[in-house]
Amino acid sequence: MKYVIGIDLGTSAVKILLVDQNGNVTQEVTKQYALIQEKPGYSEQRPEDWLEQTIAGLAELLEGFHGEVTAIEGISFSGQMHGLVLLDEQQNVLRPAILWNDTRTTAQCKQIYDKVGEARLLDITKNPALEGFTLPKLLWVKEHEPEIYARARTFVLPKDYVRYRLTGTLHMDYSDAAGTLLLDVANMNWSSELCDVLDIDVNLCPPLVGSHEEVGHVTEEMAEKTGLSSATRVFAGGADNACGAIGAGILSEGKTLCSIGTSGVVLSYEQEGTKEFGGKVHYFNHGAPEAYYTMGVTLAAGHSLSWFKDVFATDVSFDVLLSEVATVPVGSNGLLFTPYISGERSPHADAMIRGSFIGMDSRHERKDFVRAVMEGITFSLNESLEVFRQNGKEMDTIVSIGGGSKSSEWLQMQADIFQTPIVRPSSEQGPGMGAAMLAAFGCGWFASLQDCADSFLEMDEIYHPFQENVVKYKELFAIYQDVYGQTKQLNDSLSRYRM
Structure with missing residues (x-):
């Protein structure tokens, strides 16, 4: 029997699912981490906490797994959207991540509208400037923590950081990039126009990939810490809502x-x-x-x-x-x-x-x-x-x-x-199942995600109006x-x- 793992990095916990070829969840592990709320409207987390609990969860899952570890062919991710993780030249974390539910950036949203224009922003990103998105957070750090911003060489979202630490490769998928307010959604590329108008170096934006695309393998170091095989393929994954949609x-x-x-x-x-x-x-x-x-x-x-x-x-x-x-x-x-x-x-x-x-x-x-x-x-x-x-x-x-x-x-x-x-x-397994389905599709088990859904998902009752x-x-x-x-x-x- 072959298996894949879906990792759902949520706001309060990471949920890890081991799913077999038939779509059955054979094991499930959840590990919690803390929220940092130092001021009203502030909501932050330590990226290292995500990593530590993901490693601990994978190790616990592997301890209870009695098959050959090489039978676990792939891993993919779902993650909380919009959170800002800033990395320096050595890709070390510069400050705690500012999360999706942080509301400190009202002034930066106004600044975006003043400089870009509401209509033009909608043309490019298809979304309004809201406090939850990543771009206003980036502008807040630039204004209030200029010494940290000056050291930043790239930013990623929460699941991207964990995936980077597992593989050593840095990417962001399109579904999560769409929630940054920097992606040209229709053309599927970073908007140099927005970056220029807002005086942001477009090189801060990481390489883009599709959610089903393979981005690397588990490193030897992480294989030793988790019990996984270093041959395990890792796929980009997607935003929690996108993965929830796939999983449904x-x-x-x-x-x-x-x-x-x-x-x-x-x-x-x-x-x-x-x-x-x-x-x-x-x-x-x-x-x-x-x-x-x-x-x-x-x-x-x-x-x-x-x-x-x-x-x-x-x-x-x-x-x-x-x-x-x-x-x-x-x-x-x-x-x-x-x-x-x-x-x-x-x-x-x-x-x-x-x-x-x-x-x-x-x-x-x-x-x-x-x-x-x-x-x-x-x-x-x-x-x-x-x-x-x-x-x-x-x-x-x-x-x-x-x-x-x-x-x-x-x-x-x-x-x-x-x-x-x-x-x-x-x-119902939510975004974690969607992540597992992306891994199954990426591993070539199915010709399409729809085929995977037809095999993995069953519906129960129907309620008619x-x-x-x-x-x-x-x-x-x-x-x-x-x-x-x-x-x-x-x-x-x-x-x-x-x-």
């Missing part, structure tokens, strides 16, 4: 992913890189060869539900909380919730907006509020799907993963609000869309009172 089989037109975790994502496959969405949703290079994806983000999806439980329902489990929802009618008895408790990303890039319960009265019970929260999260994701549709996108299937796929009531709600059949995978519910949710969604505009000024006025 989002590999052809009409296929869309809905992932409800702490944040929420709707992601749809695109064959062409020429569509225009006006920055309302993200537009990135896929991990699949010569493909793209559109993506909308709800910042506080599952977080809205966990927040409600932590504040108002500490005495019950999530299972109990969700089981009550089935007895509440569509529309939560006239109660509406907007999940803006952490601001919002798509289609409203607004860090200042805050959530609302609209329509409360004394008859409402806890279960009404819970259903309203679930409906509000789903409405928010549907706003991004509406942007897709308004730009000519047709979606015939939505694959639902994450916390939102654990509740049959929520899956039916998604089908009714999205007006599309919802499919739940029989086994109920027409009666669809009609009601259309009316409610129109009301939901009004709330942002009606509450924006109120929230701006209240912002000075937030502690």
Whole structure:
């Protein structure tokens, strides 16, 4: 039996999957690491912590592996997007990595718009200037830590650094490069125009490769530390959302992913890189060869539900909380919730907006509020799907993963609000499986990633829209869309009172 390894370098932990030729996960190891938050809005990690825990995880996995080590033919990666890792001339780390959820760079985003222009930035990168992206972080270091910036010779993203230490070769794949705000997304090259306008040496940008491309082998040193064979082939891998899409089989037109975790994502496959969405949703290079994806983000999806439980329902489990929802009618008895408790990303890039319960009265019970929260999260994701549709996108299937796929009531709600059949995978492994599939494809096990998906992935249940519910949710969604505009000024006025 042959095997591949998928390494998913997340924000709180690295997850390592050993996958056999049939797509079965035969072993799984997770290793955690710390987050550094020295000031409000700051979020950093030590790249060495990623490396140490990845090595420890691989060593633990190999200890439990009873086959021939040479049967593990390939490794690939998924990784948290946007994080800035600066390296010097000897490719040593210059400072802790600034992560995707770091928000210190508002001034640098304004600087990008002032110098480049919002329209031109969208022409090149297909995305707006947001604090989470890599370019604003690079400009922040240039302004606030000039001595470190002067020593920088290249930058990479989190998984790229770990892969470099395992192989000794330095690259960045297109799917992750698209999240830097320096890639010409349609033409798949670094934008010398952006670098020139912003006075950034284009040579700081690393060599680009496809997610499925082989970039080296495990070094002798790392083979000794991990137990892997030095003959093990290493493939570039992709951004976590791109790998999540691969791991859910989002590999052809009409296929869309809905992932409800702490944040929420709707992601749809695109064959062409020429569509225009006006920055309302993200537009990135896929991990699949010569493909793209559109993506909308709800910042506080599952977080809205966990927040409600932590504040108002500490005495019950999530299972109990969700089981009550089935007895509440569509529309939560006239109660509406907007999940803006952490601001919002798509289609409203607004860090200042805050959530609302609209329509409360004394008859409402806890279960009404819970259903309203679930409906509000789903409405928010549907706003991004509406942007897709308004730009000519047709979606015939939505694959639902994450916390939102654990509740049959929520899956039916998604089908009714999205007006599309919802499919739940029989086994969900997320971005780590996508990384393993890239390794399997790279090793030549399959002629295409689609063939790999057909072999590795199985779908469980299908939820079809109920027409009666669809009609009601259309009316409610129109009301939901009004709330942002009606509450924006109120929230701006209240912002000075937030502690």
